[in-house]
Amino acid sequence: MLLSHAFGLFTHPDDEWISIRKEHAPPRRLYVAYVLVLAAIAPVCAYISTAHFGWTVGNDRLIKLTEISAMQLSVLTYLAMLVGVFALGYAINWMAKTYGAVEEHVPSNGIALASYSCTPLFLAGFALLYPVPWFNAIVFLVAACYGAWLMYDGLPIVMGIEKERAVMYGGALLTVALVILVSTRVGSVLIWNMGFGPVFTN
Incomplete structure (x- = not known):
């Protein structure tokens, strides 16, 4: 089961990445059984916290x-998270050749790497209850x-590249992730101006 990888990434990540690479879960199945479920935690x-608990x-x-x-x-946050994970996975696949990654007939590794790397952020959503x-x-x-x-x-494990190249590859991907984050912030401002901004109780 795909959700079992979430626990393994915290206890023995190297073994879990090897298992994920061998699994080759199709992107659609990965999205439905993993991303759609875990990404819903934070929203x-x-x-619950903003409508019922409140904050000071x-x-x-x-x-x-x-x-x-x-x-x-x-x-809107949920949709932004889904788009962000997909965009990061697309960027991983798009840059794969540049950094000498092993080519795959089914380009599922990029989406898998993005999805499972976001697991800590998905689970951190529970903190919003406080x-x-x-x-x-x-x-x-x-x-x-x-x-x-x-x-x-x-x-290096999922994309089949040398560890030395993983540093530059990872740096490029973090830059892409920051661009995606900034884009969602700008998108939030635009959407708020269209009438979907926060409405506070009296």
């Missing part, structure tokens, strides 16, 4: 979103660092 937890900044009053606004923002901004920031920062390390660790 669902964010909806300093000694200010409790802040909550309306249920409709929280739902809209959660759905809506304290500094706590959430720390958890997601640690998750992002571990996800970046997972990608660097998995590149």
Whole structure:
């Protein structure tokens, strides 16, 4: 089962990457059985915390979103995550030849590498149930660092390249990931201006 890889990536990542490479799960199956499930954690937890728990900044009053606004923002976040993982997987496959990766008849390795590298970020979504901004920031920062390390660790194994090339390949992919992140932030501002911005309760 694809979800079993999530635990293995924290306990024995090298063995898990070897297993993932041999598995060659089709991108569609990987998306449905893994990404669609785990990517939903953060939006669902964010909806619950922002619409029902609320949060405070300093000694200010409790802040909550309306249920409709929280739902809209959660759905948009979920879609952005799905697009981001796909875009990163596409970039991995697109740059594969440049860094001497072993060619595959089915280009599933790039999507697999992106999906499984994002596992810590997916699971960090549980932290949103405790809506304290500094706590959430720390958890997601640690998750992002571990996800970046997972990608660097998995590149030589999954893509079949030398470890020396994995450093430059990984650096290029982190740059792409940052571009994707900035694009989603800009997209958020544009979407908010179209009437989907946060609506707070009185």
